[in-house]
Amino acid sequence: MKKRTLLRLVAGAALVPSFGLSAHADTLDEIKKAGKIRVAIDTAIPPFGMTDDKMQPTGSDVDLARLLAKDLGVQLEIVTTTGPSRIPMLQTNKADIVVSTLSITPDRAKVIDFSVPYADHPSVVAGLKTLQIKQLSDLDGKKIAVVRGTTQDTDLTQKAKGAQLVRYEDDATMALAVASGQVDLLATARSLLPAISKKNPARTVEPKITMQTNWLAIGVRKDEPKLLAWVNDWVKTNLKNGKLAAIYKQYHGVDIPTDELLAKTGS
Amino acid sequence: MSYKFDFEFLAERWPDFVAGAWLTIQLTVLAIAFGFLVGTVCALARVYGGPVLRRLVGAYVETIRNTPLLIQIFIVYFGLSSLGLKLSAEVSAVLALTINMGAYTTEIMRAGIESVQRTQLEAADCLGLTRFQTMLHVVLLPAMERVYPSLASQGVLLMLASSITSQISAEELTATANLVQSDTYRSFEVYVIVAVVYLALSALYRLGFWAISLILFERRRRLGTPL
Numbered sequence: 409m410k411k412r413t414l415l416r417l418v419a420g421a422a423l424v425p426s427f428g429l430s431a432h433a434d435t436l437d438e439i440k441k442a443g444k445i446r447v448a449i450d451t452a453i454p455p456f457g458m459t460d461d462k463m464q465p466t467g468s469d470v471d472l473a474r475l476l477a478k479d480l481g482v483q484l485e486i487v488t489t490t491g492p493s494r495i496p497m498l499q500t501n502k503a504d505i506v507v508s509t510l511s512i513t514p515d516r517a518k519v520i521d522f523s524v525p526y527a528d529h530p531s532v533v534a535g536l537k538t539l540q541i542k543q544l545s546d547l548d549g550k551k552i553a554v555v556r557g558t559t560q561d562t563d564l565t566q567k568a569k570g571a572q573l574v575r576y577e578d579d580a581t582m583a584l585a586v587a588s589g590q591v592d593l594l595a596t597a598r599s600l601l602p603a604i605s606k607k608n609p610a611r612t613v614e615p616k617i618t619m620q621t622n623w624l625a626i627g628v629r630k631d632e633p634k635l636l637a638w639v640n641d642w643v644k645t646n647l648k649n650g651k652l653a654a655i656y657k658q659y660h661g662v663d664i665p666t667d668e669l670l671a672k673t674g675s
Numbered sequence: 676m677s678y679k680f681d682f683e684f685l686a687e688r689w690p691d692f693v694a695g696a697w698l699t700i701q702l703t704v705l706a707i708a709f710g711f712l713v714g715t716v717c718a719l720a721r722v723y724g725g726p727v728l729r730r731l732v733g734a735y736v737e738t739i740r741n742t743p744l745l746i747q748i749f750i751v752y753f754g755l756s757s758l759g760l761k762l763s764a765e766v767s768a769v770l771a772l773t774i775n776m777g778a779y780t781t782e783i784m785r786a787g788i789e790s791v792q793r794t795q796l797e798a799a800d801c802l803g804l805t806r807f808q809t810m811l812h813v814v815l816l817p818a819m820e821r822v823y824p825s826l827a828s829q830g831v832l833l834m835l836a837s838s839i840t841s842q843i844s845a846e847e848l849t850a851t852a853n854l855v856q857s858d859t860y861r862s863f864e865v866y867v868i869v870a871v872v873y874l875a876l877s878a879l880y881r882l883g884f885w886a887i888s889l890i891l892f893e894r895r896r897r898l899g900t901p902l
Contacts, residue, residue: 492853496862519860556850557857574764574844575854581842588757 435504435628436635444483447473448503448627451488452580454603455659456509468659469507472526475651476507476626479642490578492557495520498629505639509597511559511622521630523639524673525623526652527664531560532615534601535593541616547571553582553594560595563619583607595619599660623672644673684859685868695851696872702765702847703834706772710833711826713773714780715815721781722788732781739778745839747771752843768840768847776833783825787818820892820902827884831877838873848872 439445449469451457457467465486477484487503494510497503498520511529512522533552535541548570554561556575564573574591576582579600585591587608594604598615605612626643628636646652647670656664721732739747751774752767762770791814799809819826841850852869856862889896 492857493862495860496856499860499862515858516860553844556853562858575846575850576844577842577853584753585844588753589759589761590752590756 434634435632436638439480439482439504439635442482444485445477445480445505446485446487446503447477448487448489448494448497448506448508449473450490450494450508450578451486452490452578453509453600454579455599468527468655469509471655471659472652473507475646475655476639476642480638491555492577495627498627501629504629505635506627508627509624510627512625513559513562513622515562516627519630521628521632521636523626523628523636524643525625525669526643526647527624527656528669529622529624530598531563531596531619531622532598532601533564533593533595533617533619534598534613534615536611537614539592539616541593544568544617545570547593550593551591553585553591555579555582555596558596559622560597560619564595567619586613587611623669640673644670647673678863680864681861682864682868684855684861684864688855688859691851691855692848692868692872695846695848696876698765698845699834699837699847699876702768702772702840702845703830703837705769706776706837707830707833709769709773710776711780713777715784717777717781718784718788719810721785736778736781739775740782744771744775744836745842747775748840748843764840764843764845767843768837768845772833772837772840775836776829779829780826783822783829784818786825787820787822788814790821791818816891817902820888820895823884823888823892827881827888830884831880834876834880835873848876 449457449465449467451459451465451467451470453467453469455467456469457465460466465488470486473486474484487497489497489503489506489508491508494506494508495516498506506520509529510516510522512525516522533541533544533547541547544567547564547568549572551572551574552564552568553574553576554564555578561573561575564571574585576585579596582594582596583600583604584607586594586604589611593616594613596604598618601613601615626639628639643652647666650666653664653666656662717732717735720728721736724732748768748771751771752762752764755762755767795813795817796809799813804813837847838849840847841853844850846854848869852865856865859865895902
C-alpha cells in the first residue's frame, strides 16, 4: 500500500512540470503506467474481428490493435464487445480505445472523439440473387434484417420508411436469420457478404444498393487530446508505410483507398 | 468519475417504451396461459397416464428444464425456419415461452396433484361425483390452490425471462431499451428506466395472480384459511 502511494506521488510530481495541475487523469499516461492498453473489439464481425480455430481473437481490427499496442510499447488487452455496447464501453471506462468497425457519424461524434479514418466501409442492401431490387423504393413492404444501432439501422429507418426493419443484436444472429430463411434481404457492410453466403450457399446474397461509404476510425473518449493526437499520428504513419493496407488486404481481399484516406487526414 | 444523468430523451421516446412493455405483456400473458394449459394436461398425464405417456412427458420436462431458454428460442425461430416453417419473431417467442412455461408448470402441478390424498378421492366416489367432477373439484382446484404461489412466481419469472426474445428481433421491452440506448447513447439511464418498468410489471403480474386466486379459490375467499 505504502509503496504504491509513494509511486503515485512520484508519478504525480513528474507530471506537474510538463502539464501543470491537470484536473483529471490522462488516459495515455495511464496506459503507459499500466503497461497495457484496453481495446474494445467486437469479435463477432468477421473478417474485422473473429475467433480462429484455436479460439483466439483474430481479424483485421485485432491485427490493427496488436500493431498499435506494439508501437505504443504496451501489452494489448482485448475487451470483447458488441455493436450496441461499443460506445458505452468507452464512456464507462471499460476500454481505453475502440477498434471495432466503428464508422464516423455526427451523432457518435457528439459523445466520443474519432481518430482520422483508417479504412473505408461501404454499406449495402443485399439480397438473394432472385430478388429484383434496384432502388430504395423497391424495398417497400419487404422485411430487411439489420443489426440494432448500426449506421445501416439508422440510415434505413430514415430512408426506407415503407420497409419493415427486423432488428438483431449482432451480425452472427442476423447472418443466421438470412441463412435460415427468416429474411431474404439485409442491410450490412459489403465486407460481410461472403461470410454470410458461406453459411448457406443455397441462399447466396449479392449487393443490390450501395447506401453509403462510411469511414472507419478508432474511437477515443472525449477530452483526451494526448491520446487522440498519438493515435492520429500512428494511423497516418501506418497508412503511409502500407502496414494498414497489408492487414486489410490479408483479411478482406480488397485494397483500402490509401490515397483517399490520406487526403481525409489532411496530409 | 462523475456521471451526469440525462433523461431528456424520455420526452420523445416514451411511446417506444410503452409499445415495448405492451408487447412484453402480450407475449408473456399468452405464454403463461397456454403454458399453464400444457403443464396441467402434462401433469395429469404424468400422474395418471400409462407408462409410455409418463415417460414421454418426463422426457419433455427434463429436456426443457435442463437446456437454456435462449437455445430453445433459437431452435424454434431459426431451426423451424431452416426446415421451411417460417414463424415471425413474435409467434416464435410465444411458442418457445409456452413450451418452457409448460415444462415448469408440469412439475409444479404434479406436486399439487400428488398432494391430494387418496381418502379425498374415495370420499368423492362415495358422494357419487362423476369422474370429471372429481377431477375438477377434488383434484385440480385444491392442487392448484396448494401450489399457487409457485405458479405465480413461475409466471413472473417467465415475464422477466421474456427479455431474451429481443435476440430474435421481437421488439419487446428489452429490445426497445437496446434500440433507444443505441440511438441516444444514454445507456445507464435507459436501463434504469427499463428496470423500473420491469419492477412495475412484476408488481402488476403479482396483483393479477392475486385477483385470479380470489376468483378461483372460492373456499379460501369465504373462509380465509389456507387449505
